[in-house]
Amino acid sequence: MEAWVVILLVCGGYLVLALGLGVWSGRTVSKSVTGYVAGDRTLGTLVLYFVLGASVFSSFAFLGAPGWAYSRGAAAFYIIAYGTVGMVPFYFLGPRARRVGEELGFVTQAEMLAHRYDSRGLSVVMAVLSVVVFVPYLTLQMKGAGFLLSTISEGHVPQWLGALVAYGVVLVYVFASGMMAIGWTNTLQGIFMMIVAWFLGLYLPFELHGGVQPMFEAIAASDLRDMLTPPGLADDGEPWTWAGYSSAVIVSAVGFSVWPHLFMRAFTARSERTLKLTVVLYPTFQLFLVPILLIGFAGVLSYPNVSPADTIVPHLLTEIELSPLLVGLVCAGALAASMSSGDAILHAAASIGLRDGIKPLVSGDMTDRRQRQWIRGLVIVVSATAYYFAVFSDVGIVALLLGAYGGVAQIFPLIFATFYWPRATGAGALSGLLAGVGTNTLFLVTPELRPLPLHEGVYGFAVNILVFVTVSLLTTPHARERLAHYVSFEAERAVDRD
């Protein structure tokens, strides 16, 4: 049998397994909206750990991140740096959100914000922001999967077919089982991608250079020594600036915990304790970025001039002598990375689209049955849209997604104030968010206008917080009964008596 056939068979086996597990997993939850969107709030530590881990690490993990290490060297440490502190706020915010969610029946981040700030407009703005970010994100995952399958099959599977098959599987299990499918498939996919990352990240340096340290010593002894000096290289190959590096870390770290598809998992946790423990264990998942970067560094001297840089992993896989069975497993691991984010994004986009975008605009109540039909309809619409962009359109998706990081991070001040600043008002939140996203977009599109070479998100924060605080102080605060769901006033009274 030819090598590429074996590889495809292994990938096919993985896809069948994911499909079966995904569809099967839905049998335990109720047919309610809470069941479909938040798994009836029953997720335990193990599943939640992989949901939070695998949703974050997308096809970027096996394509983009090694590509950064390969072409930009130490700049890639940024990916580990922002995650180090980025998840910590969730330890405090997540359990609070979970408690309110259970009390008041929220399943999305925007529902909570809409209630806290008593603003239907805010919920619709959040829905639009989420969909604008998620469709390109999903498109990129589909492209990654299609690209991978076509490279590894030596072109026998065209990109359109690869993307169609991988995301056909995702579509079916998300449609059938909702959140439970995300949970169980992400567990399978997370374990898979971790094993593959550690295997490949240690195997390649030893195979090509005789070890990890000899590999770095060889790079340091070559004329590429500069790439190992932080902050590494910018995407034009020139040294990156410290201002650019540091501000990128800050914006990504702040935005990390408020990505809507990640934040809404707070509502799926079985208990506060479960959620806390998941956040505590999260850094152990993140360690898998170490071998991921080693994969990229392994290619630097052995296979120079691979372009574009994010094709380095498929390139290495076709060059090195490895049994087709192992290549198949690695390929399946990379597919798992793409699909585990893709399914979470698809599910979040459809859930948010209905709960925060459509439902607030429809007069009267919608039955649970009706809502589930709508969400499932949106699952199909979002998949089809992303697939169109992935296969038939040449719009610059990557640029759009890069801009998204700064935009999503603008949600953070609203979430923070939800639990810690009772004086914040709906008018302040809405105007702050719009001003922040607007400023971020302005400086993204016209980088030459930036006063300092900082990440556009930093300017977004400055304007966002200024507007948020000013407008909040100028408008009437919300009722204490509403705020009491989010802030504990007892502590403040105790201080007043002092």
Place this chain on the structure above:
Amino acid sequence: MSDSSSDVPRGLVFGALRGGTAPQRRTLAFIFVVTIAGVALLWPVYPFVPSIEPYVLGLPFSFAWVVGWLVVVFGALVFLYRAEEQGPEGE
């Protein structure tokens, strides 16, 4: 606004951090460690970290530095969680 109130405090309210009891000091210590970790990974501290030698577990020093802080934050989280969930005031 459909509802409003005039007796809402103007400043930030950190319910869990007021006063000086053991859990509150612990949370503050935790936030302090995480802040140090954040500062250590950014300008102006990170540029002073040696970039290549000495190697730690095969990694260039600047790489190991970042991973090291990830481990420190992990340790701090474990410490905080264990204390919170086992202490008398744990939920």
